[in-house]
Amino acid sequence: MAEATDSPVKEAAVLGAGVMGAAIAAHLANAGVTVHLLDIVPEGAKDRDTVAKTAIQKLLKQDPAPFTHKRNAKRVQPGNIEDHLDRLASCDWIVEAVIERLDIKQALYRRLDEKRKPGSVVSSNTSTIPLAALTDGMPDTFRRDFLITHFFNPPRYMRLLELVAGPDTRPDAVAAIEAFGDRGLGKSVVHCNDTPGFIANRIGIYWLTASIVHAQEMGVGIEEADAVIGRPFGIPKTGVFGLMDLVGLDLMPHVMGSMREALPKHDPFHAIDRELPVVRQMIEAGYTGRKGKGGFYRINREGGGKAKEVVSLDDFTYSPVTRPKPDCLEAARHGGVAALLQSPDKVAAYARKVMGATLAYAAYLVPEVHDDPAAIDEAIRLGYNWKQGPFELIDAIGAANLAQALKAEEQPVPAFLQQIGDGSFYRTVDGELQVFRADGQYHTVRRADGVLRLADVKRRGKPVVKNGSASLWDLGDGIACLEFHTKMNAIDNKIMEMIHTAIATVPKSFKALVIHNEGSNFSAGANLGLAMFAANIAAWDQIEQMVEGGQTAYRALKYAPFPVIGAPSGMALGGGCEVLLHCDAVQAHMETYMGLVEPGVGVVPAWGGCTEMLARYAANPKLPKGPMPPTGKAFETISVATVAKSAEEAKQHGFLRESDRITMNRDRVLADAKALALELAEGYQPPEKPEYVLPGPSGKVALDLAVDSFRQQGKTTLHDLTVADKLGEVLSGGDADMTEPKGEDFLLALERKAFMELVKTEPTLQRIEHMLETGKPLRN
Structure with a gap:
């Protein structure tokens, strides 16, 4: 979850629990804020808070989810406007999101103005009523604290926040909401003139x-x-x-x-x-x-x-x-x-x-709506x-x-x-x-303080080294950035080559490495087209070399003599997820969707995904001690191709560590990752190589029993059973003796073996082909 400790907004209220009001409240909760969601008392209602309570229940059922984690719903406190306006006395920000009628809004403003604490910011989510009309006839003290904050639906995912200040609005009130909107809510805040529809x-x-x-x-x-x-x-x-x-x-x-x-x-x-x-x-x-x-x-x-x-x-x-x-x-x-x-x-x-x-x-x-085309864009x-x-x-x-x-x-x-x-x-x-502005002059496009964009870095210079799939850039201050730039940032042999090149290059001129790109998605995983082509000509040795090459490259990242920071946003699936599992730390955008989805195409994670997830779960203090709990948890997560739908959920599933960090604003991910890289570079030592205690054949039997119960319930297909069987062999350690700890090499060999056995089966090839043609998994 986002931390609100240094935020200008620690407690807030949303008045109006309709679709937008409730979703705004949810996103405030995502930012770590305690938020009071208040609405009317329906005539004859037994529960006077029923409108707000019903809205919260709907939020928990919506897809896409308004909450970055369901536990954030606990921060939303239901209430009603008749009984609970006194709660406004502790709120830093009050958001009005009621019906678009001026008389109703102004009547509400007069009531809340009597209850709110001095200096708290009041804003309207209107998109149709001018600010001048909203504040007409209101006290000077209210006008100084009032502005418009126009969210776009759904507020969690739509990054725009239009902000309109009046001639009387305090500059520090504007600055506080802009700062919180940016860092706390992850918004790009665009200042708008008080014109119809804004921009x-x-x-x-x-x-x-x-x-x-x-x-x-x-x-x-x-x-x-x-x-x-x-x-x-x-x-x-x-x-x-x-x-x-x-x-x-x-x-x-x-x-x-x-x-x-x-x-x-x-x-x-x-x-x-x-x-x-x-x-x-x-x-x-x-x-x-x-x-x-x-x-x-x-x-x-x-x-x-x-x-x-x-x-x-x-x-x-x-x-x-x-x-x-x-x-x-x-x-x-x-x-x-x-x-x-x-x-x-x-x-x-x-x-x-x-x-x-x-x-x-x-x-x-x-210049009616804005004098800057960059803001309009x-x-x-x-x-x-x-x-x-x-x-x-x-x-x-x-x-x-x-x-x-x-x-x-x-x-x-x-x-x-x-x-x-x-x-x-x-x-x-x-x-x-x-950018050419309304005054007839070109002006430098300014970024907010603390924002670092890779696109800006690329304008200022040439890459340190590049090939057709990846580039290495100098971020300054001794930090390098490895960028993927294939279609969907799918991982191919040239990316693997660039990983090795980066590992050789960084120690000569840099302190640390950040892996980041500004594509819609961090990486959709391995390039399945290459694998399908090789399979069609039975080039099995080539496929095995690709699997082993990925394992070698990712382990080289893990044990590099400098810190490696993953900085993802969007999808990080399959091989893209495995890249991040091998980083020393991750600075993730909140909207990062991670998962080992290989079973969906009929194989098992084989670039170290199984191995790393076992290590994560073995180190999890919430799991019971012993070899079976980590194996069972890893099997549960990987076999059903679990995908975390936020960075918060990624921590829950173990794809991110509790120590990994989350950035709300996508434009700040790279700067935050660079700062983390500099922090870890001081006195850095590569991690020690772990040893694994695996349950062996008895653990495999337990996994088989779990799979059989799903088969009896009709929840698995025939090939699901085959894939689950091979995954169980990897995670249990095959014939391993549970009294003899094993190293990574042992597990990686099991990953390769299972992958190669599966990729030669017709149902797996059908799954890969179907995914390439439709973008959707095949259940066969």
């Missing part, structure tokens, strides 16, 4: 509206629209209509209505604002998206089937999805979004219409999960090209776009990233 929703709602309106008017199907307004532009694979299903169609009329009322008449939003009869029909029929019977997409389960269908925007009828591949997608594969937009087909014309207008709108809003990247923000996309297309396309559509070219001319909004000068 992300102002542009995002325009984009969603333009997407559906132009699709309907141009006769472009939903699947075609999502195919083009999706991955080619670095937008999530849901595309735009899939995103609306995810968010909920019933929100669309409300958000469009709020923009319609709040925006000035000259705003370009009004030119695309339309009544959407199909959306209205869908909502009335209960098709509100994934939370309803379906939305633009639905799953048809008639006759016991499970067929995905898509709606027609013309007549509200559903038909099977066809996954079209418009011609412009081929152009995008070779020439990026610029080539896509120049394609002659109808779908490319739709993309020009939607994305051209959206990017132009972003430029139109400078940050808001859209993190609020809507785009890989690139609007101005980064304009640079990819070419500002002059976008202006020309707008003129061809007889659309106005925003002044800010005219101002940049044929230049770019971003440039690199002397290794520093600069």
Whole structure:
């Protein structure tokens, strides 16, 4: 869990236990804060706290989970607004998340202002009501402590926090919430002007509206629209209509209505604002998206089937999805979004219409919503999960090209776009990233204090050494960084080569090594494609060399004459998890998802995963002494391919040690890992080689009995039993005598043997092939 000891927020309250309020409370609890969740008392309720209590129970059942660990729910104290406003007297921060009605919010503010402690910060999670309206008529003391903190749903996972301060807000109140939002909650805090929709929703709602309106008017199907307004532009694979299903169609009329009322008449939003009869029909029929019977997409389960269908925007009828591949997608594969937009087909014309207008709108809003395009890009990247923000996309297309396309559509070219001319909004000068701002000048893009980004390091210099799969970088102060950069950061022979190169290079010029990358995922594991290719030509010696080579490289990391720090974020699965198991320490982003998933593809962990997990569990003081408890626990964890869904859970499962550290903000992981590396470098000594006491044949019998009980319950497939049998041989030590301790070499040999026996079986090859084709495990 995150520690709150040095935090400006140690106790908080959330008023309003709806979807957002409850989830905000959960994330405050993830940050180590005691939080009071208060809501109304329903008429005639026997339990006056029932709304808040019910909300907490729903949080515990949600997937993805709002809590980084279920135990954090104990920090959320339920209550009600009628009986428990006195609790505000001990709160540092009070978050209002009630219905979007000004009269209700202000009435609540007057009541809570009488109870809160002096100097406590009060904020609203509103996204539609201006701060000036919220504080109108409120006392000066309240206005000084008030601001808007706009979270995005779900708050645990969405990294954007929009912060709006009023002219009377105390600078130290802003600084306190910004600091806690950054370090405590893991947010990228973007300061916004007090304008309708702030930044992300102002542009995002325009984009969603333009997407559906132009699709309907141009006769472009939903699947075609999502195919083009999706991955080619670095937008999530849901595309735009899939995103609306995810968010909920019933929100669309409300958000469009709020923009319609709040925006000035000259705003370009009004030119695309339309009544959407199909959306209205869908909502009335209960098709509100994934939370309803379906939305633009639905799953048809008639006759016991499970067929995905898509709606027609013309007549509200559903038909099977066809996954079209418009011609412009081929152009995008070779020439990026610029080539896509120049394609002659109808779908490319739709993309020009939607994305051209959206990017132009972003430029139109400078400096109204912000004078810094970097802040706008940050808001859209993190609020809507785009890989690139609007101005980064304009640079990819070419500002002059976008202006020309707008003129061809007889659309106005925003002044800010005219101002940049044929230049770019971003440039690199002397290794520093600069952005063109509203004052007509380039400014260095500033990071928050204490943030270290590998991308910035890479701009400033060349790698110490590199190959096609990995690079070694100089972080300064005697710390090196090993970066993987394959697809999904899958581990291949060149990464293994770079590990050995790093081990030889670091002692000459550095004190310690950090293993880190800024990909979406730390590593998805071994490169299964290479293994499948070798298996198809029966190159078994080559596969065994790959397994042994991985064991050798990882052990070299473990016993290197300098500290090795793992600094992961995202998925660290299979071989990616095994890299971290061999590090001296790990500085993990809270959103690190670790697990030894090899049984899912029909093998056992063979790059030291079994060996290291046995050592972890043997050292766990919570387990009983003796050879069987560590073996049983390791078998339980690995056999079902357990994946920890947070760094907190990774500690529970033993993938992380209790001494390993957790960083809430992804942008701070590398800096924290570097600091830890410097700390461990003082007087460093490599770990001693452990000895293992293994239960041998009697332990294997116990594991077999456990597996047989699952078989009798119908919880295992035939090949699951085969994989479990080989895993049991490794973890029990095979024929080992439990009176004779064994070294790592013995266990690693068992790992290799089990892996090679399994990889030669047809069911394992079927599992690997299925995973490569679908990305999902095969149960055979």
